[in-house]
Amino acid sequence: xxxxxxxxxxxxxxxxxxxxxxxxxxxxxxxxxxxxxxxxxxxxxxxxxxxxxxxxxxxxxxxxxxxxxxxxxxxxxxxxxxxxxxxxxxxxxxxxxxxxxxxxxxxxxxxxxxxxxxxxxxxxxxxxxxxxxxxxxxxxxxxxxxxxxxxxxxxxxxxxxxxxxxxxxxxxxxxxxxxxxxxxxxxxxxxxxxxxxxxxxxxxxxxxxxxxxxxxxxx
Numbered sequence: 001x002x003x004x005x006x007x008x009x010x011x012x013x014x015x016x017x018x019x020x021x022x023x024x025x026x027x028x029x030x031x032x033x034x035x036x037x038x039x040x041x042x043x044x045x046x047x048x049x050x051x052x053x054x055x056x057x058x059x060x061x062x063x064x065x066x067x068x069x070x071x072x073x074x075x076x077x078x079x080x081x082x083x084x085x086x087x088x089x090x091x092x093x094x095x096x097x098x099x100x101x102x103x104x105x106x107x108x109x110x111x112x113x114x115x116x117x118x119x120x121x122x123x124x125x126x127x128x129x130x131x132x133x134x135x136x137x138x139x140x141x142x143x144x145x146x147x148x149x150x151x152x153x154x155x156x157x158x159x160x161x162x163x164x165x166x167x168x169x170x171x172x173x174x175x176x177x178x179x180x181x182x183x184x185x186x187x188x189x190x191x192x193x194x195x196x197x198x199x200x201x202x203x204x205x206x207x208x209x210x211x212x213x214x215x216x217x218x219x
Contacts (some may be wrong), residue, residue: 006080006089007096014072014097018104018127019113022064027051036115040197040210041218043111043121046157050213062126065105069130072097095182098131102186106193123193125161128186132168139183142171155208158194158201165190 022041027035030052035043040049045062049055076097080089105127112118132140147164151157163188173184191198197219200206207216 006091010072010076010080010093010096011100014076014100014215015104016109017068017072018101019108019110020068021108021114021121022068023048023122023176024065024111024114026057026061030054030057036111036121038213039218040216042123043108044123045126046211047209050215053213064128065126066133068105069098069101069127069132070134072101072128073131073134094135095179098128098135098182099189101131102128102189106189120193123161123213124190125164128190135175138175139168139171156161156201156206157210158197158206162191162194162198165194185219 021043023045024035026048027033027038033051035047035051039047041047045058045065049058049185073094076093077091078194080093102124105122106120106124107118108121111121129140129144132143143164146167147160149160150163153158154160168187168190169180169184172180177183197206197217200217201217205217210216
C-alpha cells in the first residue's frame with residue numbers, strides 16, 4: 001500500500017465525517033430554524049442549546065459531534081492495517097484522521113454547499129474531544145477536567161474552552177510524549193477558532209455562562 005494515496009484518502013474521509021453538521025440538522029428538525037442565525041452562529045452543540053432552549057438536544061448534538069471525531073481516529077488506522085499498510089502508516093493515520101475530523105467540523109464542506117460559501121462553521125471542541133478519546137484517553141480526560149474546572153472557577157465558558165485547548169500540548173509535554181508537536185498543532189488549531197472572542201472576553205465583551213440566544217457576541 002503506497003503511503004501518499006492512503007494518507008490523502010484518510011484525510012478526505014475524516015474531513016467529510018467531521019463536516020457532517022449534526023447541530024444544524026438537529027436545530028432545523030426541532031425548530032425549523034437555521035442555527036447559524038442564532039447565538040454565536042456556530043454549528044455546534046452549545047448553539048443547539050441556544051437555538052432550541054433544550055439541554056436534551058444539546059446532549060444529543062454533543063454526543064454526535066464527539067462521535068464524528070472518535071470514529072475516524074478509531075477506524076482509519078484499523079482500515080489501513082486491514083489493507084496491508086505498515087504499522088507506521090497506520091499510526092500516522094491516527095493523526096491525519098484527528099486533524100481531518102477537527103478541520104471538517106470547523107470548516108464544514110456540507111455547510112459550504114448549503115450556504116454557497118466556505119466559512120468557519122465550528123470551533124472543534126466536541127469533535128476534538130471525541131478524537132482525543134480515540135487517540136489517547138489521558139489527553140481527553142485532562143483537557144475536559146481542566147476546561148470544566150476553569151469554567152467553574154471563572155464562570156466564563158470561553159475561558160474554559162481556551163484552557164482546554166492550551167492544556168493539550170501542556171499535558172503532552174508533562175507526559176513526555178513524542179507527539180507533543182502534533183498536540184501543540186491541534187491545540188493551536190482549536191485556539192485559533194476561539195481567539196477573537198477570547199480577546200473580547202479579556203476586554204469585558206463576553207458574558208458569563210453564555211448559554212442563551214442573543215446573550216453575547218457571535219463568532
